[in-house]
Amino acid sequence: FSAKKVLIVYAHESPASFNAAAKDAAVAALTAQGCTVEVSDLYAMKFKAAATTEDITGGVKDAENFCYAKEIKLASEEGRLADDIKKEQEKLKEADLVIFQDKKAMLSFTTDCPESVYSDTGINGDINVTLWPLQNGILNYCGFQVFAPQIFWDPATGSPESRSSMLEGWRTRLQNLSSLHWHA
Template sequence: MAQKTVLIVYAHHSPRSFNAAAKDVAVQTLTAQGYKVIVSDLYAMNFQPSATPADFKGNLKNPEHFLYAEEAYIAWKEDRLSDDIKAEHRKVAQADLIIFQFPLYWFSVPAIMKGWIERVLTRGFAYTLQNTYDHGLCKDKKAMLSFTTGAMESKYQPDGINGDINVMLWPLQNGVLHFCGFQVLAPHIFWGPARASPSERTAMLEAWQARLKGLLEEQHVAFAPSELFDLSIQGGFRVRPEVKEAYRSKSYGLTTGQHLGKPLPPDNQTKTAAQDQYLVSGKPS
C-alpha cells in the first residue's frame, strides 16, 4: 500500500504555544504510524497573505480592471503562478489529508492562513465553476480544522454569548473546504487551553494523540449533496421542491446552512452522526 501523506498548514507566531504543541503531537503521532508528514509553517515561511498581481508571472490579461480569481485561473492554465503558490500546490497535490492548525481569531482563521486559502486554493487547481462541492477537484482528499479558542466551550453553545460553533464553522467547512470537494472531518477543538491547568492541557493533547491514530478512517461531517438542488438558472440553485416537502414534517433542517427555516441539525458541523436518508442518497426514506 502506498504511503499516505498528511499536510499540516500551521499558523502561530510562537514555537512555545499550545498550537505548536498540537502541531508537534500530530507530526510525531502520524510519522510513527508511517505517514509522510509535511508542514507549512506559515509564519516561519513568512508566507505572503495578500493576493496581488505579484502572484502571476508575465503580463496581466486585464490590467485596467484587475480581477484576482480570473487572473489566477489564467495563470494556472499557463503555468505562470508565483513560485510560492506552486510550491504549496505541490504539497496539496501529495496530501491525502490536510490539517489546518491555528488559534481562532475573530471567529475565523488568522489572516496569514486566510491568505493561504485565497492564494493556494486556486480556481483550476482546487475547483472550477463546473466542479464545486461534492464535485470539487479535491474530492479524493480529506481536510479538517484543528484549533484553539480563547473562551470556554459554553460560550459557543446554541445559547452561548458567542453563538453556536456550528454556525461559525459553516463558512470555513462548507464555503472553503467542501466547496473545493474535500471530505471534511469533524473539527478538533481545544477549548480555552490558555485558561486551563497544566494537567488539563496535557489531557487535551493526549486526546488529540488518541484521535490521530484513527483519523484517516473517520467518516466526514454531513453536507447536502448536489442532487438535492435544482442546479439551473431557472431553479436558482435552490433545494428541490420535493426535498423541501419531504422535510416539512421533520424537526430539523437539512444542514447548518440549508436549514429550511427550521432548527439547525444538532452538531451538524462538529460531529459525525447517523445521517438522514436524504443526505446519504438524495432519495426519500
C-alpha cells in the same frame, strides 16, 4: 491510515504556543503510524495571505482594469502562478490528509474561551454554524471530505494537566483516523 501523506498547514507566530504543541503532537502521532508528514509553517515561510499581482509571474493581462479572479484564473491556466503558490498547491495535491487540516481535511485550532461560549445559547453562537462556510462552503465544495474539527477549548487558562490531556486526546484521535466521524 498508515503510510499516507499528511500535510499540516500551521499558522502561529509563537513556537511556544499551544498550537505549536498540538502541531508537534500531530507530527509525532502520525509519523509513529508510518505517515509521511509535511508541515507548511506559514509564519516561518513569511507566506502572505493577501491576493496581489505578485501572485502572477510574467505580468497581468489587463493592468488598467485589474481583476484578481480573472487574472489568477488565466495565470493558473497558463502556468504563470508565483512559485510559493505552486509549491503549496503541489503539497495539497500530494497529501492524503490535510490538517488546516478524494482528499480529506480537518480543522484544528484553539479558542480563547470555554466551549459554552460557542454553544447555541452562548454569546458567540454555535461553533458548527460559524465553521459551516469554511467546512462546507470551501473545503467540501472543493472536493474535500471533511472530518469533524479538533477544537482545543481555551487552553491558555487551563492547567498543565488539562493541556496535557488535550494533547493526549489529540494524539489518540490521530491514531484512529480510519474511525473518525465525518463532519455532516
